[in-house]
Amino acid sequence: MEEKEREWKRARTARSEYASDVEDVQAWLRAAELTARDRTLAPEPYRERLVATRAEVPNVADRVERLTRNARAIVEGSRDAGERQLVQSTVSALSEQFAAVCSELEARQAAVEDACDAVARFLTLLEKVLLWVETQRAFLARPLPLADLQEAQQKQTEYGNALKSCKQQAKNLADMAKEIEAIERVTSPGDLPSRLEAAENATVDVEKRLAKTNGLLQELAEEWERCERKLKDAGHWLEATSRTLETPQNAKKPLRDRLALREKLINDISTQKTKISYAVEKLNVHFGPDGVAAQSRGPEGVEAAARALGGSLDALAQQTGAQAVALAAALAQVEAYCADVARLRAQLLQAEQQLRHAAQPNYSPREPERAQQTQQECRERVKSLQSKIQARNERVKLLVQRGSPDAEPLRDA
Known part of the structure; x- marks a missing residue:
């Protein structure tokens, strides 16, 4: 139981x-x-x-x-x-x-x-991206004092290298997105997508700023290089022009050609000065309040070189202008002398005809003394005219050689 x-x-x-x-x-x-x-x-x-x-x-x-x-x-x-x-x-x-x-x-x-x-892995990549963003923001915040072309080119190289580093950050962001996809296949990624979006926005903002500054620096470097090249070309032109004016071959050219050359040079000097002024003005745009080099004092070296070159061009223009005035006056005298020679040759021809006529046997046969006197007067007249013609021809040669007018032109007595 x-x-x-x-x-x-x-x-x-x-x-x-x-x-x-x-x-x-x-x-x-x-x-x-x-x-x-x-x-x-x-x-x-x-x-x-x-x-x-x-x-x-x-x-x-x-x-x-x-x-x-x-x-x-x-x-x-x-x-x-x-x-x-x-x-x-x-x-x-x-x-x-x-x-x-x-x-x-x-x-x-x-x-x-x-x-x-x-x-x-996501957090490691995120740390790298945020560190890069912080580093580049500090880099962007640095001042850009640009004293010369070499410094501008150096800064442009630095910004170019910084811009190239964006590719690695783009890869890091892509890898972070892949990690989130892997997490989402298992469970919720939490706040990782929003952190990725914030990192992407920060990276895009920094990349835009780097690209903008890099582009402006590249434009500045190119403009600076063009400006210096124009200054150098203008300097070479000035030297070559000065040498041309001083060559013996130039002094042997006709007055009209020498005058035309100087008139052309006066226009060319003005063109050179305009080119220099325009080149410096375009360069200074980058140093204005909205320019990439606003923190710099300006291209002082370029401006000093432009002022010196402008002064040399002004001196050449003044010299060339004075020469042109002298050549124009000399040319006017040459033309006046040539006109005198033509007039005197006509008178000489007439005097020679009168001399031949007075030497004829039938000229005043009843007054031989009068015939002799007329012939003597005609010979003296011919000799005087020949002397005047020769004097003017010599003056023309001297004017052409000297390139300046006579202070006291020849005049008929």
Whole structure:
């Protein structure tokens, strides 16, 4: 009798433990499945939750083992075939579900570990990008004192190199986006997308500023180089022109050609000065309030060279102008002398005709003395005219050689 009572108590205890264990295991399985399929947590808290859930597995496994033992006892002591089948199917289903959930939890934890590694890689790349942004912003904030062309070219090279470094940051941002994609395949990336967007915006802003300054520096360097080249060309032109004016070959040219040359040079000097002024003006635009070199005092070396060159051109213009005035006056005298020579030649021709006429035998045969006197007057007239013609021809040669007018021109007595 006592033995039956003990068996009954054991059977009641087994049923009670079985029902409690089934309920608890099913509740844990439901919670574990929700944990395994959660996509709302960031990788690190999700890993902590998975670790905590997997830490409960040994205890749940013990419960599954106990309910399996109790189920066996229930099946052995039950005479109800339906109950036996229900208990066996419940135990089998719970065992399979428990094994499946444990496998899923293990796989999810491995995936979350990869996601945490992806977060670590993302943060490393983010740190590099933000450090680059900070460095370039400090670089952009530096003043740009540009004293000469070489310094402008050096700064342009520095900005060009900084601009090239943007490519690496673009690659880092692309890699960060890939890491977020890898995380999203497992769980929520949290605030990483917004941090990526902020990094992208900062990088784009810095890249735009670098590109703008680099472009302006490149324009400045090119403008500066053009300006110095124009100054150099103008200097060479000035030297070559000065040498040309001083050559003996130039002094041998006709007065009209020499005058035309100087008139042309006066226009050319004005053109050279305009070119220099325009080149310096275009360069100074970059040093204005809105220019890339606004913090500099200006291209002082270029301006000093332009002033010196302008002074030399003014001196040459003054010299050339004076020569042109002298040549024009000399040319006017030459033309006047040539006109005199033409007039005197006509008079000489007339005097020679008169001399030949007076030398004829039939000229005043009754007054031979008068004929002799007329011939003598004609000879003196011819000689005087020849002398005047020769004097003017000599003066013309002298004027052409000297290139300046006579202070006291020849005049008929």
